[in-house]
Amino acid sequence: QVQLQESGPGRVKPSETLSLTCTIYDASIRGFFWSWIRQPAGKGLEWIGRIYPSGTTNYSPSFQSRVTMSVDTSKNQFSMKLTSVTAADTASYYCAISQRGAFDIWGQGAMVTVSS
Amino acid sequence: QSALTQPPSASGSPGQSVIISCTGTSSDVGAYSHVSWYQQHAGKAPKLIIYEVTKRPSGVPDRFSGSKSGNTASLTVSGLQADDEADYHCSSYAGNNNYVFGTGTKVTVL
Numbered sequence: 411q412v413q414l415q416e417s418g419p420g421r422v423k424p425s426e427t428l429s430l431t432c433t434i435y436d437a438s439i440r441g442f443f444w445s446w447i448r449q450p451a452g453k454g455l456e457w458i459g460r461i462y463p464s465g466t467t468n469y470s471p472s473f474q475s476r477v478t479m480s481v482d483t484s485k486n487q488f489s490m491k492l493t494s495v496t497a498a499d500t501a502s503y504y505c506a507i508s509q510r511g512a513f514d515i516w517g518q519g520a521m522v523t524v525s526s
Numbered sequence: 527q528s529a530l531t532q533p534p535s536a537s538g539s540p541g542q543s544v545i546i547s548c549t550g551t552s553s554d555v556g557a558y559s560h561v562s563w564y565q566q567h568a569g570k571a572p573k574l575i576i577y578e579v580t581k582r583p584s585g586v587p588d589r590f591s592g593s594k595s596g597n598t599a600s601l602t603v604s605g606l607q608a609d610d611e612a613d614y615h616c617s618s619y620a621g622n623n624n625y626v627f628g629t630g631t632k633v634t635v636l
Contacts, residue, residue: 457627460623
């Protein structure tokens with residue numbers, strides 16, 4: 411069974427860059443799109459963007475100017491950087507496999523707090 | 527773009543059915559068949575329960591069903607069980623390699 415695991419610092423200071431990595435277990439990163447999705451506490455889900463193993467990326471217009479995604483096929487990982495963070499970026503961040511126009515399998519989530 | 531609109535809450539007694547709506551526009555829900563639904567128990571990650579409007583992943587009970595009419599998609603949970611108490615989120619492809627989620631609905635089993 412495919413498993414995804416997010417990792418990264420739990421706290422980031424305002425105006426700095428949030429960096430997260432998703433490690434894929436029991437599946438190859440090749441052949442699928444991989445997405446980042448976030449959820450502020452008590453609120454709905456927000457799609458941030460996705461990346462294909464070739465490096466092709468698609469970003470939500472809401473995050474286009476601040477997000478960069480990358481992939482490391484040798485480590486079976488993909489990553490996300492979100493710049494110029496504010497308190498509004500405090501959320502749980504999930505990585506997920508994207509196929510069939512849906513998000514099939516999700517990581518357990520990484521809680522990130524933006525605070526000085 | 528704007529989030530898809532879902533009712534904040536829905537409820538039903540055990541054994542009853544609950545229907546959750548997900549209203550978008552002619553640019554997302556109304557335009558594509560890539561509508562999906564997710565169940566999220568408190569403190570847990572979302573789980574896919576419906577994709578491509580009506581299809582269920584392996585292992586998802588047939589008590590969960592999806593449909594779409596125009597710009598509104600719906601999730602029906604039949605034969606409500608205690609474990610169905612959770613948040614439910616819809617999602618749709620919105621064109622231009624973009625996806626949008628709904629505002630989320632909390633389902634309470636009375």
